[in-house]
Amino acid sequence: MAQPNKNPNKLTNLELSIQISLSGLSFCILHKESNRISSLKRIDFNKKQNPLELLDYLKNIFNTETILQEAFTKICVIHDNELSTLVPKPLFEEDSLADYLKFNSKILKSDFITYDAIVLNDSINVYVPYININNFIYEKFGSFTFKHVSTILIEEILLIEKNANTPKVYLNVNKNHFEIIVTEKGKLLLYNTFEYVTKEDFIYYVLFTAEQLKLNPETLYLVFIGAIHKDDDLYQIAYKYIRNVSFGKRNDHYKYYENPKYDHSDFILIKSF
Numbered sequence: 001m002a003q004p005n006k007n008p009n010k011l012t013n014l015e016l017s018i019q020i021s022l023s024g025l026s027f028c029i030l031h032k033e034s035n036r037i038s039s040l041k042r043i044d045f046n047k048k049q050n051p052l053e054l055l056d057y058l059k060n061i062f063n064t065e066t067i068l069q070e071a072f073t074k075i076c077v078i079h080d081n082e083l084s085t086l087v088p089k090p091l092f093e094e095d096s097l098a099d100y101l102k103f104n105s106k107i108l109k110s111d112f113i114t115y116d117a118i119v120l121n122d123s124i125n126v127y128v129p130y131i132n133i134n135n136f137i138y139e140k141f142g143s144f145t146f147k148h149v150s151t152i153l154i155e156e157i158l159l160i161e162k163n164a165n166t167p168k169v170y171l172n173v174n175k176n177h178f179e180i181i182v183t184e185k186g187k188l189l190l191y192n193t194f195e196y197v198t199k200e201d202f203i204y205y206v207l208f209t210a211e212q213l214k215l216n217p218e219t220l221y222l223v224f225i226g227a228i229h230k231d232d233d234l235y236q237i238a239y240k241y242i243r244n245v246s247f248g249k250r251n252d253h254y255k256y257y258e259n260p261k262y263d264h265s266d267f268i269l270i271k272s273f
Contacts, residue, residue, distance in 0.1 A: 014038075016072045017272040018058075019149065020133055021080035022048045023176045025058065028269045029067060036255040039067050040266060042227075044175050055132050062140070075144035076272050077129075077137055082177070082193045083107065084127035084148050089117070092124040100126045116151040120158040121188050125151045149268055153179055154191055156271045160251070162186040166221055169210065170248065172267060173226040173234060178202070180209055189213060199233045203241055217241055223248045225267040 013032040019025060026042040049057065062068045083105045097113040105128070107113070112131040115124050127148040137144050157170050161183040172179040177196065182189040190213060194205040210217060225248040228235055239245045247264045250271060260266050 014070055014072050015074040015076075015273060016068070017076045017078065017269055018137075019078040019080055019269045019272075020054065020058065020130060021149075021174065021177075022050070022054055023174065025054075025061070026266065026269050027061075027065075027068070028266065028272075029070075029072075030254070030273050032073070034255065035253070036257065037270070038257050040256070040258065040260060040269075041065075042266070048176065051130050051132055054130065055136060058133060058136065072141065075137065075141055077133060077144060077146040078149050078152065078268060078272055079127065079129040079133075079146060080149040080174070080268075081128070081130070082195075083111075084125055084150050086118070086121070086150075086191060087124045087126055089122045089124055097126050101128065116147050118151055118154055120155055120162075123188075125154075147272070150179060150191060150193070152268050152272050154181060154188060156267070157181050157183060158186065158188060160248070167215060168221050168223055169206070169215065170223045170225060171206065171228075171238075173224060173228040173232075175227065178205075178226070180206070182209070182213060182215075199237045202234050203237045206238065207241060218243050220244065221246070225250075225264040227265060229262060 015030040015032055016027065018027045024042065024044040028037060029039040031038045083101065085100050085104055087100050097115065098107065101107050101113060107128060111128045113126065113128055115126045118125055125148055129146055134146060153172055161168055163186065165185055167182065167184040170181040177193055179193045181191050190209065196202040196205065207217065210220060220242065221244045222238060222242050223246055224235065249263045250267055252270055
């Protein structure tokens with residue numbers, strides 16, 4: 001992906017991150033020189049889209065959002081889907097990408113499969129990106145980078161928990177799905193993602209995960225990040241069954257033209273810079 005920018009005479013100090021899922025997308029623009037987030041926007045779709053419909057949404061946003069018509073010095077695309085799996089680095093073989101994924105994800109022979117390295121976990125994250133989105137971004141801007149959502153999430157939470165002794169269960173909440181990350185003594189115990197429709201679906205997956213890891217709801221520490229707040233049904237039902245519930249913090253040092261809703265919202269998008 002290390003290609004020259006198609007607009008070398010229009011370089012600016014703006015950096016763009018776009019997080020894309022079939023349920024919605026969000027983007028964030030960083031003015032690097034002033035260390036200020038100049039734009040932050042989230043768009044939830046009325047229903048889950050397919051990859052072709054997702055591309056149409058993205059094209060429309062680039063046509064209608066004036067700020068996205070600027071030149072950017074860096075662009076990062078974050079692929080948010082369930083098509084990923086972690087492989088210990090010592091066991092990783094680049095020729096076996098499809099084999100790693102086929103046991104826990106529905107993949108097609110035509111799917112493009114790639115991977116990110118997670119240094120803090122000495123692992124490789126194998127995943128399927130939305131290749132039509134990548135092609136569109138490359139045609140429009142030239143050079144850019146892309147990662148899977150779980151790569152950023154795992155790296156950042158391991159950094160936060162590197163000196164902790166207490167087991168933590170992090171939940172990164174989105175409209176129709178959530179990621180769960182469990183750490184203990186700075187190590188990753190589990191990463192998974194679940195789709196949910198009701199709050200009962202949601203708490204079932206959380207409690208089932210805790211049971212499998214032999215974590216007691218009376219003593220475990222549950223930390224929410226992402227699109228959730230104290231009045232949310234998901235928070236309320238979690239608080240009903242789990243004693244220690246709190247919200248995480250991004251702990252970023254950016255200035256903002258308009259502050260994010262909460263210290264824990266837009267966690268992955270903002271941490272991608």
